[in-house]
Amino acid sequence: MVSMKDIAQRCSVSIATVSKALNGHQDIGESTRQLVIETAKEMGYTANSAARALKTNRTYNLGLVFVDLQNSGFMHEYFASTLTHFRIEAERQGYDISFLNNRVGPQNQTYLQHARYRGVDGVAIICADFKDPMIQELAYSNLPIVTLDHAFHNRMAVLSDNLEGMAVLLHYVYGKGHRRIAYIRGNDTAVTENRMTGFFRACEELGLHIPDEYLEQCEYHEPRSCYIATKRLLALPERPTCILFSDDYSYIGGVNAITEAGLRIPDDISVVGYDGIHMAKMVSPKLTTWEQNAAELGRTAAARLIDRIENPRTSLPEHLIIHGRLLEGESVKQL
């Protein structure tokens, strides 16, 4: 590998001069700068990020926590899209991303240790178990950090408007004349909590009472578990006229249960999803759902994290909410 030393020799200048010329410092003459840059190109010089990092304590690397128990995180469009746009924004600003894990090699280590080992400039927790002590340790370390869809106190967070989204959906189906409305919520996370809050707040606003048996639970992105929950709802003596599913993906399981029961959407029963994944627009009937702005979430998370890295004193740790929108399909019938 050709290094600054080689360029320095060829140009008969010092290594320092080469460094400064290449990095655009002002105390280098125009002709020398040109010579150095030309020679570097000719010789096929590439900087060595390890040496630079060692000296400057900056890696231009962002650590990403992106795990889930089923290792299916990548597979869900919401997370996939978030991740993709996080990456694009980071790269646009000259940052690379590295996954953080707790199992490098034989000996285990915490996410924080991994982050320190790689010397990342900051960390984004996109997809993780936020109750995990290791995640807490990371979140409250002295590293610049941003979390997605979970807010730690005094830490930067980018959040989807789960409360609002859920409330709008409920208002929407209420407006379509539905009163017997069931809701299948997902796992016990901050996201679910917010959606529940939005749901009940809207109920209150509308003076709507939801019987306990209309409240079901399933695993997010698990059609199977949603299938089972839906079956229970359909077996009720007084069947709901509308079901709000935990998410679009689970909807596949729900629709199976409905079809099996010989019912048709939306004629016999109305359904609503959550997420706005690509598929929602393609199935027939088109799914009415709340489209989360995953791209904007990812982009914003990257932008804010980098801002906190580069302007540690002016940049403050806010809790930022990214708004989604109602995606009106054909899965809710006007009663």
Added chain:
Amino acid sequence: MVSMKDIAQRCSVSIATVSKALNGHQDIGESTRQLVIETAKEMGYTANSAARALKTNRTYNLGLVFVDLQNSGFMHEYFASTLTHFRIEAERQGYDISFLNNRVGPQNQTYLQHARYRGVDGVAIICADFKDPMIQELAYSNLPIVTLDHAFHNRMAVLSDNLEGMAVLLHYVYGKGHRRIAYIRGNDTAVTENRMTGFFRACEELGLHIPDEYLEQCEYHEPRSCYIATKRLLALPERPTCILFSDDYSYIGGVNAITEAGLRIPDDISVVGYDGIHMAKMVSPKLTTWEQNAAELGRTAAARLIDRIENPRTSLPEHLIIHGRLLEGESVKQL
């Protein structure tokens, strides 16, 4: 940050001794080793990967090319699964992964330059435009490399059995009595080429003639373009009894065209997908498709790449084929 220097001082030994103790060298006494390790733990020592990389020229970092034009790569389950399992296997062996791109910061650079800058130990090209000169440059550099679903001469490659898969599918629908079989192929890539070869080879074996108008083309993973292609097929004077779609995801578009035409699957027309994504098992009727072993592809790619890195002389660049299997659903009718 606490460094080896600090540990050395505290233990009254040299830095060299600390390094050797921590790295398990044999010329360190048992008692000193224990002392050093204990002290390191107490002081919260973390190694500095940049310094290590600088000295050893090894980063334990694998570069990943994972791009597509629509930036939807992550979103497709096949690639997502491949990536996930690549990552898991890499991490199991103590390697981290970094994405390679051609747009770090303001000035553009090639993938190879990026790889050199970060000093990755090897590169996997999982998702890319293989005709891109930058990709070729990377593939034929002196870095250990593995490609997925594309074979460069004398370079390690892990391939899905596209030829076999397609042939088996054709034999399957033929066995079900279908003769008027249409095939909507995807973009012009090595993958498509192999599937076409498999298709025509099977035709030959079966003595089956496929009229030109039964061969359509669409974009992979683009329901919209598949919708259009399917519409064309349905409008033919002699409609096919069975359509082989480019992939499971496009199937969503195809099924829309079919539904719009007032036809039912599989009673009026049979369909077959390709990929075996999760959704294929959940839709009704269940989709008959070829399940690619994405997990095994990712895992194998990582394992072979690392093998080539660690045993450069014994490890040879093979073209390895990973087999999938027929996933029999209910979307093909027995004629």
Added chain:
DNA sequence: TGGAGTTGCGAAAACGTTTAAGTAAGCAAT
């Protein structure tokens, strides 16, 4: 007792960069 071999550790250089501090030369103003 002397030599050879072994064991345990340290000194120092090296990896490729960045940067503070220093310097020499040129120039302008006095």
Added chain:
DNA sequence: ATTGCTTACTTAAACGTTTTCGCAACTCCA
């Protein structure tokens, strides 16, 4: 001619490791 300022460059230390070589001290055996 002196001073001071600017410009363009160099020197050298430092970042945190790894590793080669050297060197004592000890052990073993004749």
